[in-house]
Amino acid sequence: MMEIELPKTQQSQQDMELIDILWRQDIDLGAEREVFDYSHRQKEHELRRQRELEEEERQQRLREQEKALLAQLQLDEETGEFVPRPLPTAQPGPVAAQTAVFAEDGGDTLSFDECMQLLEETFPLVETIEQCLSMNMDEMLETSAYPTSNISPSVQESDYPFYTPKLTDVVASPAEAGPPPAYQDTFEGSFAAIAPPENLSQMTLKASDVNAAFNVDSFCDMFYPDLTNANAKKPSALAADGNESGPLAEVQDEPANPMEIPEFALSEGFEDKKAEVMAEFPDSDSGLSLDASPSGCSPQKSAFGDGSFGYSDSDMEEMDSNPGSMQSEYAEMFPSSFGADGFQGDSSIAAQPSPSQEPNVKHTKTESVDGVGHSKPPFAKDKQKRRAESRLSRDEQRAKALQIPFTVDLIINLPVDDFNEMMSKHQLNEAQLALVRDIRRRGKNKVAAQNCRKRKMESIAGLESELDSLREEKERLQREKAENDSSLRRAKQQLSSLYQEVFGMLRDEEGRPYSPSEYSLQQSSDGNVFLVPRIKKTSAKSSSK
DNA sequence: ATAGGGTGTCATGTA
């Protein structure tokens, strides 16, 4: 996909919307959101640098802890190095497998759980790392015969001999159980954010390097290539790299293999899966393929780049699939990375996650949880589950993600004047402004829709009750009509009998009764009754009684 | 697997 560079550094809302529309259109062609986002990429650099500075501090701490851990490592009595273990091919099994993954190069070795422990002590985000790993493992496990119970919680409990074999198992069938394509995307993206692709390919896994680029995604990256390496049955040449960095580097040296990620991404049978996954990425209520956008897919995109730009309304849809858990997860995952983004929002939310990170993390989680890379990823199920769990307040999640310094309620319910005043008091960037506007629009529209539906229901109910009353009235009128009909019938009968009685009493001059066939009684308008001959109507002879 | 209800959102029209 070609990149479209927008010359303007500051895009207007319309531009953003246009971009949004264009991107939506291009999504069918596989275009990604940031492709259109010039400022997004621009800011990536700044944030990356900032992050690296932050990481240096941890780096320092980590080095100290490495030293401490080194003392605990098993030392090879002959070489003075930390013990390299036998290659897995010789002794298949849990222990051998473990060795295969982490100690192939025979260099300084840090066992997996030691690494985990070290990392845990160093980074509060180990939980995330575990998730990352366990998700991997889950995927692997599904392709292997190993039990699949609760791996992630045990990662740091050093029962990895139980679960590392899965790695090697996977190795046995790389085509089936390689790292999920989506992972690949995510990691590529985040990795690229930390170090340019060329750096990635030449990374030499010194602890300092590692730490400089340390974050959840990169951590995941570190472990995935392990698998990749193992897949290729290509022992790392790190030992020859003159790796003096110590144990931690051991864990990472395999990922450092320049070819791993690209190779993996292109490995046979994998590309197809990747395509599948990408096709599934679109994940939003609106059906827009927003998951495919920022940072997740393109190696050239920064995971932490733009804190806001290009991240307006529709972008935020990405988070919709995982809104509920998002914030808390972020808080856990990036306890220290956040808040350093220099956001101008309230300091009260300074610890909020950087928005650009979210899609990445979400991708990571979604992809892994959904079992990307399997022939039948349980994507939809998990997605729905997550959505159900996180249905609560999506706009709130979005607002937090962009560090909007107002509550959603305020944004929605404030009168126009107050709202404008409030907005003028805070300096918000375009994405934030766009989001606030969208939140307000959506919020009001949501209420309007609720009212509309309420009115509709009330209208339906009113019409139904009206229908009922009309039915009742109809029945009443029918009953009334029936009564009237019967009374009319009675009156007619009475009139008829009275007529006959009166007619029968009439006599002519000779005392004979009148024949009913020849005469009839008729009543005039003044009430007088006349005997009218039927045959000679014109020469009617009136007689009064 | 499917239907139906509930809900959020968007597009559009109206005041």
Add this chain to the structure above:
DNA sequence: ATTACATGACACCCT
């Protein structure tokens, strides 16, 4: 022109 509101249509989720 802008804003708020109303409503049809659609997609998604859940039961």
